[in-house]
Amino acid sequence: MSKVKSLEELMKIKEQAIQNIKMRESGKRGKIIVAMGTCGIAAGAKDTLKAIVEYLSELKIDDIAVVQSGCMGLCEVEPTIEVALEGQEPIVYGHVTPENAKRIIQSHILEGKIVSDLMVKRGEV
Amino acid sequence: MALTTNTILICAGGGCISAGEESVKQAFERKLKEFGLDTVVKVVETGCMGACSLGPLAVIYPDGVYYQKLTPKAAEKIVEEHILKGRVVPEFLFEGEKEKLTIKEKPRGAEEIPFFARQVKIALRNVGVIDPMSIEEYIARDGYFALHKALTQMTPEEVIKEIKDSGLRGRGGAGFPTGLKWELARQQQSDIKYMICNADEGDPGAFMDRSILEGDPHSIVEAMTIAGYAIGAKQGFVYVRAEYPLAIERLQKAIEDAHAYGFLGENIFGTDFSFDIEIRIGAGAFVCGEETALMHSIEGKRGQPRVKPPFPVQRGLWGKPTVINNVETLALVPPIILRGASWFRQFGTEKSPGTKVFALAGKIKNTGLVEVPMGITLRELLYEIGGGHPQGKQIKAVQTGGPSGGVIPAEYFDTPVDYESLGKLGAIMGSGGMIVLDEDDCMVDVAKFFLEFTVDESCGKCTPCREGTKVMYDILDKITKGEGTMEDIEKLEKLALVIKDSSLCGLGQTAPNPVLSTLKYYRHEYEAHVRDGVCPAKRCKAFISYVINPEKCVGCTACARVCPTNAIRGEVRKVHEIEQDACVRCGSCIEVCRFGAISKVTPAVSSAVAR
Ligand SMILES: Cc1cc2nc3c(=O)[nH]c(=O)nc-3n(C[C@H](O)[C@H](O)[C@H](O)COP(=O)(O)O)c2cc1C
Ligand code: SF4
Ligand code: SF4
Ligand code: FES
Ligand code: FES
Numbered sequence: 001m002s003k004v005k006s007l008e009e010l011m012k013i014k015e016q017a018i019q020n021i022k023m024r025e026s027g028k029r030g031k032i033i034v035a036m037g038t039c040g041i042a043a044g045a046k047d048t049l050k051a052i053v054e055y056l057s058e059l060k061i062d063d064i065a066v067v068q069s070g071c072m073g074l075c076e077v078e079p080t081i082e083v084a085l086e087g088q089e090p091i092v093y094g095h096v097t098p099e100n101a102k103r104i105i106q107s108h109i110l111e112g113k114i115v116s117d118l119m120v121k122r123g124e125v
Numbered sequence: 126m127a128l129t130t131n132t133i134l135i136c137a138g139g140g141c142i143s144a145g146e147e148s149v150k151q152a153f154e155r156k157l158k159e160f161g162l163d164t165v166v167k168v169v170e171t172g173c174m175g176a177c178s179l180g181p182l183a184v185i186y187p188d189g190v191y192y193q194k195l196t197p198k199a200a201e202k203i204v205e206e207h208i209l210k211g212r213v214v215p216e217f218l219f220e221g222e223k224e225k226l227t228i229k230e231k232p233r234g235a236e237e238i239p240f241f242a243r244q245v246k247i248a249l250r251n252v253g254v255i256d257p258m259s260i261e262e263y264i265a266r267d268g269y270f271a272l273h274k275a276l277t278q279m280t281p282e283e284v285i286k287e288i289k290d291s292g293l294r295g296r297g298g299a300g301f302p303t304g305l306k307w308e309l310a311r312q313q314q315s316d317i318k319y320m321i322c323n324a325d326e327g328d329p330g331a332f333m334d335r336s337i338l339e340g341d342p343h344s345i346v347e348a349m350t351i352a353g354y355a356i357g358a359k360q361g362f363v364y365v366r367a368e369y370p371l372a373i374e375r376l377q378k379a380i381e382d383a384h385a386y387g388f389l390g391e392n393i394f395g396t397d398f399s400f401d402i403e404i405r406i407g408a409g410a411f412v413c414g415e416e417t418a419l420m421h422s423i424e425g426k427r428g429q430p431r432v433k434p435p436f437p438v439q440r441g442l443w444g445k446p447t448v449i450n451n452v453e454t455l456a457l458v459p460p461i462i463l464r465g466a467s468w469f470r471q472f473g474t475e476k477s478p479g480t481k482v483f484a485l486a487g488k489i490k491n492t493g494l495v496e497v498p499m500g501i502t503l504r505e506l507l508y509e510i511g512g513g514h515p516q517g518k519q520i521k522a523v524q525t526g527g528p529s530g531g532v533i534p535a536e537y538f539d540t541p542v543d544y545e546s547l548g549k550l551g552a553i554m555g556s557g558g559m560i561v562l563d564e565d566d567c568m569v570d571v572a573k574f575f576l577e578f579t580v581d582e583s584c585g586k587c588t589p590c591r592e593g594t595k596v597m598y599d600i601l602d603k604i605t606k607g608e609g610t611m612e613d614i615e616k617l618e619k620l621a622l623v624i625k626d627s628s629l630c631g632l633g634q635t636a637p638n639p640v641l642s643t644l645k646y647y648r649h650e651y652e653a654h655v656r657d658g659v660c661p662a663k664r665c666k667a668f669i670s671y672v673i674n675p676e677k678c679v680g681c682t683a684c685a686r687v688c689p690t691n692a693i694r695g696e697v698r699k700v701h702e703i704e705q706d707a708c709v710r711c712g713s714c715i716e717v718c719r720f721g722a723i724s725k726v727t728p729a730v731s732s733a734v735a736r
Contacts, residue, residue: 006394010264010269013386016261036160046161053165068209
């Protein structure tokens with residue numbers, strides 16, 4: 001750790017730490033629910049979850065909560081995630097590998113376009 | 126770190142630890158691991174969240190849902206339901222949330238719970254919110270920004286002016302203006318000066334200082350450094366009692382981390398100001414909280430007070446000008462520097478600006494720590510925030526200021542809580558301990574409790590304090606044992622005034638306060654003991670008897686079986702009787718009788734066998 005000499009350096013530490021803390025505070029624009037049931041985990045949901053969280057923080061998106069849930073009951077298309085933005089119908093995606101997760105974030109979260117080839121369901125599971 | 130999706134903040138304050146926080150935390154961690162969630166869900170221990178009677182407490186983020194009275198089983202369920210499936214677990218929700226919340230509804234955050242909503246957290250701003258072991262989390266909440274501002278944009282005089290303008294007064298008890306104290310120290314010509322943080326916290330029942338040190342240690346490091354800059358000191362000491370090992374450990378870590386970032390040590394923020402802090406551990410004598418005794422103790426001498434003046438700002442530690450401030454006082458300093466005096470003044474009253482932390486204890490629903498704007502009435506504090514009496518009974522009085530304070534009867538509950546108003550009633554603000562009393566509390570007994578404390582804690586240097594408090598205690602003891610006379614009450618009053626006037630330090634000067642204030646408001650209770658042989662609260666054993674009502678007794682024998690002295694006679698299904706000579710008034714029988722047949726009466730019944 002180097003010594004802090006300026007306000008800029010202090011600000012930088014603050015911003016970084018806020019990024020980390022914000023993850024646990026409410027007031028989000030929406031959330032991504034990752035199904036972490038036994039089958040989801042077996043299908044690689046942990047890697048998916050990791051990729052999602054990493055990609056979001058890479059893009060400095062901090063108003064999307066990442067939540068884990070149990071099995072959504074769609075075991076054959078695991079890993080599954082649900083993207084629920086405020087005021088919009090939730091979308092469930094299947095076969096969400098880390099690669100696909102990035103595509104979903106890029107398109108759905110950033111550009112507001114549903115990724116139709118991965119979508120398995122509209123609305124609440 | 127960036128991977129965290131949920132965070133479980135679990136309260137590791139003293140209250141919650143003794144309620145079993147450790148095993149709850151382990152259950153959380155075990156269950157998270159079982160689901161492979163241990164890498165993405167962070168479990169953070171915080172300082173006291175303030176609702177100790179409902180502990181162990183935890184908050185689950187991002188939702189900000191509070192859970193109370195946790196057990197390891199509850200923790201497992203919360204992981205399975207809340208963390209994994211996003212469903213709130215209603216049975217462990219924080220009280221008050223329960224009725225309003227069905228499972229599908231959005232969980233409610235801290236803003237909406239009355240216990241939290243009425244509070245204004247300045248001194249406790251980070252306690253229970255951040256990880257006290259993480260300097261980064263402190264920085265995220267504007268930590269060390271005030272220090273930067275003071276060192277790079279303000280002269281020491283400007284820092285002092287800001288504190289003076291804020292009207293901040295010492296939270297350690299006496300309420301001395303902090304800015305003025307700093308100014309007096311600044312004006313002293315001396316190459317060496319010292320800054321001391323008083324974390325002795327001797328008042329039984331108060332634990333706000335411990336909570337701040339445990340939950341937000343960096344706020345003290347930052348504040349002391351600012352104070353050091355203002356008065357021209359290069360060295361600080363924190364005097365903590367040995368009974369606070371967790372506080373010491375976290376403060377130690379905070380000091381180390383502050384060094385690593387350059388907030389302590391040489392040339393802070395690249396300026397030519399250097400400052401360092403050492404921890405000094407005290408043995409935990411009440412008198413060592415008195416500032417001159419405290420300095421003697423740091424110097425390695427016996428912790429005894431000396432005559433003032435000279436005041437510590439003139440001749441303090443090792444004869445050098447020294448400022449001593451209380452933990453809570455210091456915790457308020459960084460926000461004042463950062464946000465300005467007028468911001469601080471929007472809270473509280475003209476003469477007592479800002480907030481004060483109180484430790485609620487006794488006959489109150491929400492025991493624990495609360496921080497409220499000064500000027501709030503006792504009624505608001507006790508009923509709206511404290512939740513009133515746990516069984517909905519009448520609150521009789523509240524004892525403020527610990528052994529140096531006094532009682533305030535319920536008639537005065539519309540009094541605003543500030544230094545002047547409490548002082549006028551013969552009580553004091555003190556460090557903020559509040560013991561709530563109800564009809565079952567005997568005022569003579571309350572006075573005796575505090576006197577016993579001061580007798581034990583008197584350092585023995587001055588005769589009135591050493592001998593006088595003992596004599597007062599003996600008189601109180603006599604009265605509670607049924608041997609007191611009316612002259613004793615007068616003698617008590619006279620002695621109290623003499624001790625107040627002739628003692629050297631604050632301990633002796635304030636020791637008679639509990640007696641004087643109970644005599645002021647509850648003289649009739651003293652007289653009832655002496656003249657009528659009655660303890661109105663039915664507390665003093667000499668004045669009560671346990672009796673069985675023959676109409677209600679069904680002869681179940683439950684009482685006879687628990688009685689330790691076999692004082693209860695009777696056959697199965699026949700009315701029982703208590704033999705008064707054998708009864709030691711332990712109260713066990715009243716607890717077990719399911720028919721409400723046993724009662725306590727005062728005055729004591731005289732016959733050998735009473736019905
Ligand atoms: C017997 C006695 C015990 C005291 N104990 C404490 C204590 O535990 N903590 C504290 O901060 N001040 C205590 N004080 C008050 C200190 O002497 C001193 O006034 C205070 O620390 C100054 O800080 P402040 O101006 O920030 O309140 C005590 C005073 C007396 C007479
Ligand atoms: S418990 Fe009550 S009813 Fe039973 S013997 Fe005792 S007094 Fe009588
Ligand atoms: S108060 Fe205790 S000692 Fe007296 S009768 Fe009841 S149980 Fe026995
Ligand atoms: S110790 Fe947990 S709320 Fe006080
Ligand atoms: S230890 Fe914190 S209020 Fe109980």
